[in-house]
Amino acid sequence: MCRWMTSSSKKRRLLNSISLPGVVWLASDIHLGPHTPATQAAFHAFLNEATHQASALILCGDVFDAWIGDDAATDSPDPWLRSSLEELRKTASTIPLWLGRGNRDFLLGPRLAESLGTHLLPETTCLATDAGKILLSHGDEYCTADVGYQRFRRIVRNPWVQRAFESLSLKLRSRIAGYARRRSMAANHHKAAEIMDVTPRAIEDAFRSTGLTIMVHGHTHRPARHTLLVDGQTRTRYVLPDWDYDLAAPPRGGWLVIDRQTITLRGA
Numbered sequence: 482m483c484r485w486m487t488s489s490s491k492k493r494r495l496l497n498s499i500s501l502p503g504v505v506w507l508a509s510d511i512h513l514g515p516h517t518p519a520t521q522a523a524f525h526a527f528l529n530e531a532t533h534q535a536s537a538l539i540l541c542g543d544v545f546d547a548w549i550g551d552d553a554a555t556d557s558p559d560p561w562l563r564s565s566l567e568e569l570r571k572t573a574s575t576i577p578l579w580l581g582r583g584n585r586d587f588l589l590g591p592r593l594a595e596s597l598g599t600h601l602l603p604e605t606t607c608l609a610t611d612a613g614k615i616l617l618s619h620g621d622e623y624c625t626a627d628v629g630y631q632r633f634r635r636i637v638r639n640p641w642v643q644r645a646f647e648s649l650s651l652k653l654r655s656r657i658a659g660y661a662r663r664r665s666m667a668a669n670h671h672k673a674a675e676i677m678d679v680t681p682r683a684i685e686d687a688f689r690s691t692g693l694t695i696m697v698h699g700h701t702h703r704p705a706r707h708t709l710l711v712d713g714q715t716r717t718r719y720v721l722p723d724w725d726y727d728l729a730a731p732p733r734g735g736w737l738v739i740d741r742q743t744i745t746l747r748g749a
Contacts, residue, residue, distance in 0.1 A: 542583025
């Protein structure tokens, strides 16, 4: 665990901690699904490259466009999913691989992680690297202006709700997930862009409550390096890119590279 104290001796936020020395790669929002063959191929090539160049790999959520339960993958996965799971398993056998949970695949669980030989990433983590300590998450928790989504997020992350959902048949779960996704896409068409981005106050509060000076997250599909002042101290926020090699023109994707000297956003 990582714990920080304020100068007034008040306790700051308690975070899970992961220590990863060496070269660390981070990616997010790949959104793999049955209709993303080009994105899937690019992602598999990325995994292969990571095994040769990175000491560890962290995937910060929304690796999959939807996830209805680990049993859908461990029992009889569709061919596209079986292929990606095998590539993840191969990667995890070579370098440490951490799987985060995003807003679309928040039901990823220990059963899948164990079957792949991967680790599950806590929702908010203190990542200790050669470049320093980093506050790491998927990022959707910082979109606090989207009140409707935050309400939905609290509901679907309730363990009782998740257990009830996973007790349903795979067919029914798939239909419910499809309906929820269509409703979400329709609602997003009517939301202002700033509502679906992170809220500055939430970012400042996260920096202030942890005492960290570097943050990395995905979710917003707005890759960038931001600098800001919080309580007179410079903080840096890196936003990971999303991946789309099937519909986007030009295709897009990328990842973050952390080593002793630099933190660099790299395009796929």
